[in-house]
Amino acid sequence: MPEPADLADRLIARHFPRDGEGGLTIGGLSVAALADTYGTPLFLYDAAVMRSAYRALAGAVAGFAQVDYSVKANPAPAVIRVFAQEGAGAEIASGAEFEAALGAGLAADRILFAGPGKGETEIDRVVAAGIGEIHLENAEEMARVAAAARRHGRIARVAIRINPGPEAQGGAMRMGGKPSPFGFDEEDLDAVVDAVEAEPGLALSGIHLFAGTQGLMAATLLAQWGHGLALAARVADRIGRPLATIDLGGGLGIPYFASDSDLDLDAIRAGVPALARSLAAHPGLAGARVVLEPGRYLAGPAGIYVARVRAVKVSRGTRFLITDGGLHHHLAASGNLGQVIKRDYPVSAVREAPDSPRSPCAVVGPLCTPLDMLARATALPDLAEGDLVAVLQSGAYGLTASPTGFLSHPLPAEVLVDAGRAARIGSP
Template sequence: MSPAHTEQRQFPVLEDCLQLGGITLTRLAERVGRTPFYAYEREHIQSRIALLRSTLPPELQLHYAIKANPMPALVQMMGSLVDGFDVASGGELKTALDAGMPPSHISFAGPGKTSSELRCAIAAGVLLHLESEEEMARAARIGEQMGLTPRVAVRVNPEFELKYAGMKMAGGARQFGVDAERVPAMLRKLGALGLDFQGFHLFCGAQNLSSRAICEAQRLCVELGLRLAAHAPAPLRVLNIGGGFGVPYFPGERALDLPAVADGLHETMLGLTAESPQTRLVLELGRYLVAESGVYVCRVLERKVSHGQVFVITDGGMHHHLAASGNFGQVIRKNYPVAIGNRMQAGPREIATVVGPLCTPLDTLADSMELARAEPGDFVVVFQSGAYGLTASPTAFLSHPLPLEVLV
């Protein structure tokens, strides 16, 4: 049902039809009422978080990065499973607050925060991750105007990067955070401004499947945080070391060795506790919690043969799922795991290219992939679609309707 040699979550099949949340795909499509749609499984998300809780050190705080999937119902469910939320916009902040997460358990990161966003965050009492000296000065001015003391942490751009990360976000020149060598001087100004210093945020990269690289980056993040804490105007209470845990998408990729990561974190936390026992270590995960819980489902409209190549034309595509089209950071395009969801086990197979209705050759969900022979009315399913799907896509392109989202 998915490319060989890729270790990933497997959905059950009943009578040749995929099951989601205990419901067959055909029945689920009837309940949703139309295609395309995204579906996310509650049970898988709950199981993934339970696995993390039982494997990682119990003192570790687990936060959900809402940018991975901000569907309100999903975020509401997450609120009872994790220790906090991390947001990256005023809209995500509203989603987090609406879900009932206490403001003291919400952090707000990201460059280019507007003054309006800063006011909302300061008024709510969430933890601001300062991305620059200028943002620090604006936060101080706004806090003074409002008669409130902003709670802040400094986002640090370290000298090192997360090796083998699918997306590197630290090391060298970056728009994220404050270069490590500038942080001591910034902390002196922060103390003079009277801001409520809480700690540091270090996020080195995303989508990493190497436990060794993740452990090394986590150790270096903690060591750097402790060194910088010597310049801080208050004790180090929070150290957010990001996440970066990846999931397998493509042939040959192997799932992250979570026990190995846990072993490394245990050693790292021993050092942190010995030197700074009051510090809470925060792990911020998004993709790892939700990616494998979700599928994107669209319906086959017609088959077309051009110069001997079979095209399966659907009512969904790049405008709903940019990542699956290969246009969300891939250097060389690779197929996401894709299947004909109502023809999972039996029947003839063929090499086909799955495309959507957009007027661009970029609108490709599967390129020359072996699939069950699809007919009009069948369902194309893109797996690993629970993270960076709908809200990471150009939904306004060509003005097609938005897909629905369901939590099952």
């Protein structure tokens, strides 16, 4: 049977099938029943969907790269633990994320630390704990890590984050080929390598490349990874010894909008052997651990944000569903987290009878700002006060990427469903 044309319906068919009464389920449990138990608004995450995404990607890049989890996407320790149990390490961007990863059961040496503004206290903490690798992004950071290594009598393993040239651009948010606060410019790489090598407390073990995010084109990702291998070879040649790690970043995307397509893992799988041959052909790279560290791709499809309708009104021909959830919990779905042209995430009624007629409506939250809009013109059935709506693709960049203090509404519950059981969890 072909997949439905509507993105929300496709995602529901894959991950959250409806029961005999037209109600969404997650991990075999009723979404409506979970909303009654935990209250609304709430985030629900399905561990089985996370595991499936991890295994599919790890299988596609087998023989070339290993897959770690980027904690920033969803830092709940229970979510990190799901991926750790699959064999993933963690990429973090703050001291609090480091503690979350440790709390999820990861050893410090399975954690990588990236980010352009690492503070002295958090650098000191991770160096003392024996973190696996710190990714250097500027000269001041290099000095801070070297100083921490001296204080603790350690040699800190570091990688150089490179801001790549224009040929490596790609993704919905391009992070290479232009002026950037992230990493050292590719054209300055030789001087940076020499500076790191001159620091006795630092061991240059690899490079880190992150050219863009929300990438949905396999060919673009494969080209970026190939460019990363070329830069890694350049560094290995300059230092005269093999690299231990090559972090090619994350940036793998998921479909949010009607025009988006799924990332083609078959095309990724087909392109991997050539990259693996290139890696094996260079003596300075052949033994390196190649890392991909996606977050959104692994956690995003597993989550839904559930809100309850408080009122329905028609204003000048537009139907508004006013709910108890909004941008204070899910800034990304409101279109205010990086979208230039605001478009609707996939949204669905939690309970919908088969063949129920749908019509366009706006789904808005309780905040007194016109920015608080979860959907602008999404097709939903005739809903009333007390009914539930679900925002799909909400497992990443949801609660912790949102202004939760705005207007002082209470925090929503976060619930992980695993093996038929639901448990309330939380971010650090």
